[in-house]
Amino acid sequence: MRWFEQLRMRILMLFRRRRASARLDDELSFHVERQIAENIAAGMNAEEARYSALRTFGNPTLLREQSRASWGWNGFESLMRDLRYSARTLRRTPTFSLMAILVIALCIGAATSLFTILRSVLLKPLPFRDPSQLIMVYEHFRGDWANQDSFNYNVVSPADYYDWRAQTHGFQDMAAWRWWQFNLTGERDELPEVVPAAAGTWNFFPLLGVQPAFGRTFTESEDHPGSNVVMLTWSVFERRFAGDPSIVGRQIHLDGKPCTVVGVLPKDFAYPDATVQVWVPYQAVASPEELRHHDWHGSHVIARLLRTVSLASAVSQVEAVQYREHMQNLNAPVAEDVAPRAITDDLAKDVKKPLILLMCAVACMLFIGCLNVANLLVARGAARQKEVAIRGALGAQRLTLVREQLTESLLICFVGGAGGVLLSLAATRWLAHAWKDLPSAQDIHVDGVVLVFACALVFAAALLAGLLPAISSTGKAAFAALQASSRTTGGSLSRTTLRKTLLTIEIGVTVMLLISAGLLLKSFVRLRSTDVGCSTDNVLTMSFSLPKGKYDKPEKVNAFNQSLLERLRALPGVRAVALGSTLPGNSWGGDDVFTIPEHPPIKPGAELPDALNRLADPGYFTALGIPLLQGRFFTMQDRDDHANKVIISYQLARQYFPGENPIGRHLVVSAKDKEGFEIVGVVGDTLWQVGQPTKAIMYFPLFSGNFENNFGFSLAVRTVSDPLAMSVPVQKQIAELDPQLPVSDVLTFAQVIGDSLATRVSARRSSWHSRRSLCCLPPLGFTESCLIW
């Protein structure tokens, strides 16, 4: 029990320090009184007795100090004293203090915010079993394409995946998933909604080690074309189905088809990102024919390593299979190689580099901030030279003086750091929201680890900013101030040198930072002023996706599109309408390889020409302001049986028809038509994404009736005045044609381009549909906020 007693005494001594002090004085004076009394009894007179008693007593201050020393908490007491002194000195120079605190707050705030994001994106382990064993495997082209980023890690085709899984034994298992999108409608007239979705093989969730929150995952027998089971992610489960577990076993409608909910994914499952709302089996969204394709790229393959097999040997097995596929499909874009990368790197995608760059910039900024504060402290040290000298002469130890000054910078950094953390709470939320390309965006928040990081930063900053000035101002030279001759307070030579050095470093780092910021700004400005290749003023855009079930025949799709175009063109305030699969500057869309029958055949194994594919209605080019360079645009006659026409971009003409007239030549697109498409026109180049090099594009007639899987359409409406004001009338027209059809991405064209600017660092996703914010169009009554958003 003695430790308890000791603890009690220590705590008592901490909180009753003042009282204990008074008591000590009392105790000591009692002793002196008794001594005096004894002396008087021994025959001294009163005064003599007192003097004698005090003499025997010795130095009362020292005695008091020594007794206090036995109470403990001495370090704490001196820290409190230092803090009190520091606060007092800082209060006396409010401008200096505010400046210093502000500088530190900004620096710490920025560093903390970025660290938060860095941690969530790069460092936090994924909520899977053994995430370090998970590897993404992509196809990898060896040719000229290999130098292009997106082809280094090319998405995989279904047939390749199935061959890899069946023919190699280096991995524990391999699973595949692909992006998808559904129109989600309820059983009872609930609002239709476009939901981003993913399709995963039946072994996908077991491979990750993800247990459903309710129900079960897919079984092998459910993973077949036309399968009608679905798993919900937590967000749609909570949002749309009120978190009611009884949804398991019931039906929901995806693209008008009833699907049975078999399970609900856990809350922390946000792979591949948090926007995905529903999961379906991998084969459910593909036809048996598509699954046999080696060039239908679009899937992501995850493999789990065996403990006994190295990554290199597991990958080399897959590589051998892939090379065989390549040799067997020389006329199709089938990659020669595979490329693995860790799942975390894969998720971080290309934000890793900018993030680390930004972190370095912020570290530089923090460094500059500390130097700044250090410099201010050194400058102020000059003013306090005399005070320090006098205290030193009176016997204050150098350590005490250094400690006191350090406390001052600690106080500045602590207050600044607290402000910085508050700042970063707001900044992080903003950044996570504004940087759309960040993966796992919903996961980003300030937590304990981040706070510890911020505290460590504060202490490092305090040491950095405080130590140099403290040491310099308490050195031997400081005492020179006491000498009568040195009246100037300009400071010693050494201090001047120190300040000069600090300033030099500071200016050096600042210039470096400014130059890199300038370069960034320059490339940003260049991007801003990029010509997308079409006119973007006063254009309203939106997308919709016709559900396969309801629009099962090309005639139905054509009929919808045609009446939509007619209705919209008749609308007052509308100058022109463009309808196609993808708008310029919006996304990759899709690409196809082609051959030119008029040209000598390409040697087997050589690289096939490749171009982006687009659907375009006859008015598409005029409405978007894409110039016609040669030939003609599509007409309404280019449809159904007469639809084997193609319009090519200038880039394609230059690249594949150098020095010859492409009009009348043909393109044979293997996946589309064996006979080939006749080139009827050449149009100006447009960018598929701002900041990316121009790519050859082929445009096919919208009314060809040949859509493959492309049921997603993008609409651009050129208006007389404010385009967003037209969004409600335009959506009303769509709703009148099909009340069940949701539209998404209601934006101005300028916003679309700006968006692709913001996501310039993005890795391209080879998806057929643009997947982003959803906006639903209730059949009755729109709300303004929903539409703008």
Add this chain to the structure above:
Amino acid sequence: MGKPSDLVQGTLDLLILKTLLPEQMHGWAIAKRIQQLSGEVLQVQQGSLYPALHRLEQQGWIKAKWAESETGRQAKFYSLTAAGRAQLEKETANWNRLSAAINLVVSEA
């Protein structure tokens, strides 16, 4: 020639504990008692006594309370705790061993 009051720290603790064994006492009385019992040889300086008392109190070997002294003034009285009694026994045994050993060496000469 060393001063008689030049006590080694450990010894002072032992003396204080021993002095407090029969009854509670204030600082002044402790100093007087040690002086008296040692036949005026050991003079405890206040400079050592009070820091030692506070240290022992922090260690939990003695405890203090304020009470009226024989002169009618409030004084701080110290008394042994159970832990202090055990400590006293330990230190006494230590001292006996040490002093006997020193004695042996010194009387041999």
